[in-house]
Amino acid sequence: MSLFQNILIIVILIAGAGFLSLTEIALAGARKVKLKILAESGDERAQKVLDLQENSADFFAASQIGLNAVAILGGILGEGAFRPYFYDMVARFYHGPWTESISFALSFTLVTSLFILFADLMPKRLAMIAPEKIAVSVVNPIQVFIVVCRPLAWFINAIANMLFRLFKVNTTRDDNITFDDISAVMDAGAQAGVLQKQEHHFIENVFELEERxxxxxxxxxxxxxxxxxxxxxxxxxxxxxxxxxxxxxxxxxxxxxxxxxxxxxxxxxxxxxxxxxxxxxxxxxxxxxxxxxxxxxxxxxxxxxxxxxxxxxxxxxxxxxxxxxxxxxxxxxxxxxxVTPIEEDQQIIKRDNNSWLIEGSTPIEDMMHALAIDEMPDTDNYETLAGFMMYKLRKIPRPADAVIYGGYKFEVVDVDHFKIDQLLVTRLLEQSEVPPEEATS
The missing domain is CATH 3.10.580.10 (CBS-domain)
Structure with a gap:
């Protein structure tokens, strides 16, 4: 075959491999919630994608058959098509026993790079941008491809299932949504501007009712x-x-x-x-x-x-x-x-950008929100800021006692009959002076 014919065949193989890579990532990354919304709005293709996700073994087997077959065939054709031209090019500068090996390496590198770039990397990155939209668009042709590959896919799946049972691997997909999943979605929505800061705070508080x-x-x-x-x-x-x-x-x-x-x-x-x-x-x-x-x-x-x-x-x-x-x-x-009355005494008073006056009875969750602290140590042992001080100091606090944690200094300001009335919390600007974990005094 001529060079043009070989290049045309390789382009077709790359396009086929790219389509399979695009489909594989789109079907795997498509979120069920969005697909169900599309299905309920009357899009039958979205329901087909959901059904395919429920029984994905046939698709992935067919996809791997196609990807590997195309990659091997492309390597064979590409190496044979480009090696003579690389051989002539190398021979102009070098004559010796390594000429054949160098031309083979250059031909292999070119074909491999083309497949990695156009048949793997770019299609997968495109699929991650809008997985639901792409999955719905390609579900009909991919179902035809699955039917074509079904005999060989059945055989491969049978071997894979046998090995999974042998090593006791659970292949059932866990679709349960946890609080961490929802929290991540809310954070993404807040960063994108879909959720306002106050709305984000409300939703977080609702979920915290289960923990507080x-x-x-x-x-x-x-x-x-x-x-x-x-x-x-x-x-x-x-x-x-x-x-x-x-x-x-x-x-x-x-x-x-x-x-x-x-x-x-x-x-x-x-x-x-x-x-x-x-x-x-x-x-x-x-x-x-x-x-x-x-x-x-x-x-x-x-x-x-x-x-x-x-x-x-x-x-x-x-x-x-x-x-x-x-x-x-x-x-x-x-x-x-x-909903807090305006005249009600505030438990947290912001003095400036780096210091707060906080009542000892303030719930630890409210303090964490105000100071943007993600985590406090051993929260099962206390519920208020006063409890945190007593837990870390291991004694009944007195005025001027302090705890340094997470880049903040918590200093007892007022104590009334062993009860911590008020603390001064200061953000430590000199981070180099803050111990990596915490300090107490």
Whole structure:
């Protein structure tokens, strides 16, 4: 054959190999979610791609048969077609025993480079740009190719399946979507501008409900306002006026003797009707939902939904009340500043670009969001910033005690009766002075 005929055949082989490479990557990379959307919109080709992904063994066997056959045939034809011309070219500069070997190497390198570039690298990179669109476009011709190669593909698949069973390899594709997968998609959407920063923050918080425990969002024990059975009318009126809460615990004598709760609306109705508040009774006291402090916020939402309640008392393993939590508290955890009252004291105050004043009771997740910290050490051992300090210092912190972690310095500013009230968090600008892991003082 002439050089032109050989080049034409090699071009056809490269085009065929490129088509198979393009199809292989497109079918493997096409996302099921997008394909299902296309299928539901009436595109039958998308459903064919989904079916092909479910039974991909025949396709991959046929694809490898075609790719390897084309590559071998292209090597044989290319080497025979180009070697004489390379031989004549080399002979002009060198005459010796290596002339034949050099011409063979040059011919092999040229053909291999053409196949790598045009039949492998470029088609695969193109397929990764829009795998779903390409997969839908090529699914019909590739099904014809699979039918042609089916006898040999069946034989090859039988051997492969036997070897997989012999070595106990599970060939079932796992299509389960994890939180990490969704988080990666959200990050990509935020970077592309599809999701706004606030929307991205909301979605992350919703998924964190499964990981955050109730104590991270509850009103702590020392901040709970409650009535006792012997509470005076003037005291009840004063608490109603001083604290803008809609629900108040009712206890026998102390906070650990919980009887129920009263709705501020019921008390206000009694006041408007000029009824006495000297004694809280069964007409005003309601049964309160009691939950353990080990529940996650997601589990508490399920509990609220099943009981039709919006208020719960949180107790620990010693049956002591550690706090109260409402449905509104969970919404604040998800929505953040959008539903937090403006007049409410902020737990995190940004002083400048590199320092923050943070309350010790701040949930560790909120602190991580504010400081853009991806990971904190051993988070199973604490839930608040104060807990983190106590865990790292291994003692009851005092003012000026500090912990250095992740490029930040956490310094205790104020302590009230062993409780860490406030910390100063400073970003360390001189990264060279920060130890690779952490430091404590």
């Amino acid at each position: 425990n109730v104590p991270s969002s509850m009103t702590t024990r020392e901040n709970v306002v409650y009535f006792t059975l012997k509470e005076s009318e003037s005291s009840i009126r004063q608490k109603l006026a001083e604290y803008p809460y809609s629900k108040f615990l009712v206890c026998s004598e102390n906070i650990d003797d919980v009887i129920g709760y009263v709705d501020a609306k019921d008390i206000l109705v009694r006041i408007l009707n000029n009824q006495s508040l000297l004694q809280l009774n069964e007409n005003t006291i309601r049964n309160v939902l009691t939950i353990p402090d080990t529940l996650t916020l997601s589990e508490l939402l399920d509990r609220f939904r099943s009981t039709k309640e919006k208020f719960a008392v949180v107790i620990n393993e010693y049956a002591l009340v550690v706090g109260v939590i409402t449905l509104s508290d969970i919404m604040i955890t998800v929505m953040g500043d959008w």
